[in-house]
Amino acid sequence: VRQFKPGDEVYARPDKDRIGTFAEFIAVSDKDVSLKPKSISMEEAASLPLVGLTAWQALIGKAELKKGQRIFIQAGSGGVGTFAIQLAKHLGATVATSTSAANLDLVKSLGADIVIDYKKDDFEGMLKDYDVVLHSQDGKTMEKSMRILKKGGKLISISGPPDSDFAKEIGA
Numbered sequence: 001v002r003q004f005k006p007g008d009e010v011y012a013r014p015d016k017d018r019i020g021t022f023a024e025f026i027a028v029s030d031k032d033v034s035l036k037p038k039s040i041s042m043e044e045a046a047s048l049p050l051v052g053l054t055a056w057q058a059l060i061g062k063a064e065l066k067k068g069q070r071i072f073i074q075a076g077s078g079g080v081g082t083f084a085i086q087l088a089k090h091l092g093a094t095v096a097t098s099t100s101a102a103n104l105d106l107v108k109s110l111g112a113d114i115v116i117d118y119k120k121d122d123f124e125g126m127l128k129d130y131d132v133v134l135h136s137q138d139g140k141t142m143e144k145s146m147r148i149l150k151k152g153g154k155l156i157s158i159s160g161p162p163d164s165d166f167a168k169e170i171g172a
């Protein structure tokens with residue numbers, strides 16, 4: 001290992017075959033580790049890699065979200081959702097999100113443009129012609145989400161079913 005020295009503050013998302021981060025000590029590849037930004041605490045840093053990578057892979061890697069596009073991020077108040085809203089706004093997208101009433105102000109403070117209380121309102125009747133949906137809920141919600149996409153729009157699911165890349169990865 002050359003890019004770190006003892007005492008460096010680092011954060012990591014260990015490889016998926018190296019799960020075990022409730023342990024006090026864990027051996028991980030240095031390629032899965034980064035220097036922690038000085039502007040955030042260790043606790044804040046610990047919350048970021050998994051949800052950050054999930055949001056990044058979905059919005060940038062898969063959806064290729066662009067400035068001016070419209071995205072519906074389900075569960076905006078959750079771990080993935082809070083990160084995804086901020087990333088989508090940073091990319092210049094318009095963001096609609098669903099949350100319960102208790103978290104309306106939270107998602108607005110993160111930059112969400114349209115906020116839908118999923119316990120009271122039905123997003124299918126409120127959103128139309130979206131470029132991207134970040135899907136994290138059940139199958140029924142996925143079907144409804146398909147209907148708010150414009151032609152050629154993309155639905156990226158992080159709650160299944162698995163995609164063809166994953167099938168290839170495990171040789172299925």
Ligand SMILES: NC(=O)c1ccc[n+]([C@@H]2O[C@H](COP(=O)([O-])OP(=O)(O)OC[C@H]3O[C@@H](n4cnc5c(N)ncnc54)[C@H](OP(=O)(O)O)[C@@H]3O)[C@@H](O)[C@H]2O)c1
Binds near residue numbers: 054101
């Ligand atoms: N964490 C990750 O990095 C990761 C990676 C891959 C996949 N996933 C999957 O992504 C999903 C979300 O993960 P998470 O870690 O973000 O979960 P989380 O932090 O536990 O958040 C779940 C959120 O779901 C919201 N919610 C519950 N029912 C909802 C509904 N019907 N419509 C819209 N929102 C609803 C809740 O909002 P309120 O509290 O406002 O009610 C809560 O904020 C899970 O299915 C998880 O398996 C997560």
